[in-house]
Amino acid sequence: MSKEITSRGEDYSQWYNNLVIKSGLADHSAVKGCMVIKPYGYALWENMQKELDKMFKDTGHENAYFPLFVPKSLFEAEEKNAEGFAKECAVVTHYRLKNNPDKPGKLMVDPAAKLEEELVVRPTSEAIIWNTYRDWIQSYRDLPLLINQWANVVRWEMRTRLFLRTTEFLWQEGHTAHATKEEAVEETVKMLDVYADFVENYMAVPVVKGIKTANERFAGAEDTYCIEALMQDGKALQAGTSHFLGQNFAKAFDVQFLTKENKREYVWATSWGVSTRLIGALIMAHSDDQGLVMPPKIAPIQVVIVPVYKGDESKPIIDEKALALVAELKALGITVKYDTNDNNRPGWKFAEYELKGVPVRIAMGLRDIENKVVEVARRDTKAKEVMPMEGLAAAVAQLLEDIQQSMYNKALQFRDDNITEANTWDEFVQLLDTKAGFIAAHWDGTGETEEKIKEATKATIRCIPLNNKQEEGKCILTGQPSTQRVLFARAY
RNA sequence: CGGGAUGUAGCGUAGCCCGGUUAUCGCGCCUGGUUUGGGACCAGGAGGUCGCAAGUUCGAAUCUUGCCAUCCCGACCA
Numbered sequence: 001m002s003k004e005i006t007s008r009g010e011d012y013s014q015w016y017n018n019l020v021i022k023s024g025l026a027d028h029s030a031v032k033g034c035m036v037i038k039p040y041g042y043a044l045w046e047n048m049q050k051e052l053d054k055m056f057k058d059t060g061h062e063n064a065y066f067p068l069f070v071p072k073s074l075f076e077a078e079e080k081n082a083e084g085f086a087k088e089c090a091v092v093t094h095y096r097l098k099n100n101p102d103k104p105g106k107l108m109v110d111p112a113a114k115l116e117e118e119l120v121v122r123p124t125s126e127a128i129i130w131n132t133y134r135d136w137i138q139s140y141r142d143l144p145l146l147i148n149q150w151a152n153v154v155r156w157e158m159r160t161r162l163f164l165r166t167t168e169f170l171w172q173e174g175h176t177a178h179a180t181k182e183e184a185v186e187e188t189v190k191m192l193d194v195y196a197d198f199v200e201n202y203m204a205v206p207v208v209k210g211i212k213t214a215n216e217r218f219a220g221a222e223d224t225y226c227i228e229a230l231m232q233d234g235k236a237l238q239a240g241t242s243h244f245l246g247q248n249f250a251k252a253f254d255v256q257f258l259t260k261e262n263k264r265e266y267v268w269a270t271s272w273g274v275s276t277r278l279i280g281a282l283i284m285a286h287s288d289d290q291g292l293v294m295p296p297k298i299a300p301i302q303v304v305i306v307p308v309y310k311g312d313e314s315k316p317i318i319d320e321k322a323l324a325l326v327a328e329l330k331a332l333g334i335t336v337k338y339d340t341n342d343n344n345r346p347g348w349k350f351a352e353y354e355l356k357g358v359p360v361r362i363a364m365g366l367r368d369i370e371n372k373v374v375e376v377a378r379r380d381t382k383a384k385e386v387m388p389m390e391g392l393a394a395a396v397a398q399l400l401e402d403i404q405q406s407m408y409n410k411a412l413q414f415r416d417d418n419i420t421e422a423n424t425w426d427e428f429v430q431l432l433d434t435k436a437g438f439i440a441a442h443w444d445g446t447g448e449t450e451e452k453i454k455e456a457t458k459a460t461i462r463c464i465p466l467n468n469k470q471e472e473g474k475c476i477l478t479g480q481p482s483t484q485r486v487l488f489a490r491a492y
Numbered sequence: 493c494g495g496g497a498u499g500u501a502g503c504g505u506a507g508c509c510c511g512g513u514u515a516u517c518g519c520g521c522c523u524g525g526u527u528u529g530g531g532a533c534c535a536g537g538a539g540g541u542c543g544c545a546a547g548u549u550c551g552a553a554u555c556u557u558g559c560c561a562u563c564c565c566g567a568c569c570a
Contacts (some may be wrong), residue, residue: 013564032562087568124570158493158568165569218570238570277570308529347530354530365529375529492569 012233020162023292023355033160033167043300055194061146069119070128078252084219085123088156092119121154129175130253139258145177163280164492171275177267184268188244191272192225195240204295204408205229205285206415210463215447222246228462230415231284234436236462236489239281242272292357296400303336304358306349308365328393359403428476439488442473444480459488
């Protein structure tokens with residue numbers, strides 16, 4: 001969208017970091033690779049959680065909580081899953097510290113307190129959950145089992161980025177068990193749809209629904225479905241995944257059930273998750289040079305009222321009108337802040353709330369009150385309008401809806417403008433360097449070719465879109481025949 | 493773990509090459525006052541182991557060596 005941002009190129013990282021910190025969403029922490037989510041950022045996460053949780057419950061899921069620690073023997077039970085995550089696991093080996101005899105006042109790990117079996121801090125919870133499901137599932141009557149967990153996980157990545165990749169992050173992970181393959185696949189797709197619905201309709205970020213190639217698949221899954229979003233710098237971001245796990249975990253943890261026909265069968269599994277990474281997606285999809293732009297449906301503050309005082313005697317007059325408006329807005333379920341902080345002047349507040357991305361700002365001064373109007377500014381377009389106080393609350397509610405829709409439309413336009421077809425290798429390489437975005441190109445379907453393209457260009461296959469148009473073509477690298485285009489991009 | 497850069501007040505910085513008064517400037521912070529329609533102004537004030545350690549020197553933020561930390565680029569990845 002904003003050319004300024006796109007053209008910023010290598011400064012984009014810096015710009016993103018500064019924005020996250022200055023807007024008060026989060027900060028670096030004392031622990032390398034971890035972040036502190038500040039109240040404003042956490043309020044945003046809570047709003048996202050609330051909506052997602054409602055959607056999960058509407059689709060029949062219940063919340064539960066499983067332990068943070070996974071005994072190593074359980075962790076390694078599903079081999080592919082274990083292998084995939086092994087390189088990024090934090091491991092607990094001891095359970096006690098003691099005074100260091102050589103360094104007074106310092107502590108050391110007590111060698112006598114070594115655990116018999118190491119505990120892996122969960123990078124994902126399939127293992128501990130499926131070990132539990134064995135006890136929960138005996139009969140077809142116990143199925144389907146539809147559980148979600150809100151939790152933190154730890155993945156010890158080499159390089160981290162606020163919200164996009166932190167050592168510890170918050171997420172939800174759904175883990176379901178089904179009697180048939182068909183039912184499990186249906187669940188996988190259903191939850192992908194839930195994610196797409198949330199990201200598009202609440203976060204106003206359009207996504208491409210698709211399926212991952214074998215190389216990009218979740219460790220231990222038969223199929224990984226994903227939603228891919230496009231950021232303003234032309235890079236793609238995996239916003240959520242939903243996995244069809246087949247019977248892999250059921251077999252690894254021996255989870256069998258008796259069918260109506262009294263036959264023992266392994267259950268079919270899915271898992272799906274989205275994380276605080278979505279906040280990164282939100283920032284990179286909508287923000288501009290003035291700061292964040294929050295979609296109204298999940299904005300921590302939807303409307304801010306800034307009073308413009310002229311001398312002390314005007315305060316009670318403005319307060320009265322403003323508080324009445326606050327009450328009206330609240331009655332409509334709108335989150336509103338009346339900023340009476342006298343330390344900052346109106347201009348300062350205008351800039352501050354723009355930085356924080358508050359969708360609607362109302363300025364109210366004596367002049368307005370005399371004319372029975374207020375100044376209403378919308379964050380997404382920065383348009384200002386004088387509106388009558390009569391019926392204002394309803395008008396603001398309508399405006400919030402307009403902003404939500406308009407933000408989505410703008411992001412969708414950008415996304416669609418940045419899906420480009422490439423038919424030759426040269427075209428492909430040139431597009432990556434000049435335009436970026438998603439590149440739709442033919443691929444011969446082999447992991448080898450995919451790997452070569454990645455090595456040569458850093459672009460990966462983000463997904464094979466669902467309901468993809470079938471067309472004859474030749475692989476851009478090898479020239480081998482292909483039946484459909486897949487979406488390539490450089491990704492976060 | 494490889495390649496590059498940086499470390500000076502809460503944040504951002506000047507000074508370093510070419511060693512020499514009390515370490516520069518801006519923002520922020522505190523006190524008082526005037527203000528308030530796009531990041532106010534005036535006056536006063538607080539805040540520093542110059543990343544750590546050793547060395548060279550009459551003298552080190554500045555030179556040397558070692559260490560530590562952070563960031564960027566690669567491998568890894570939701």
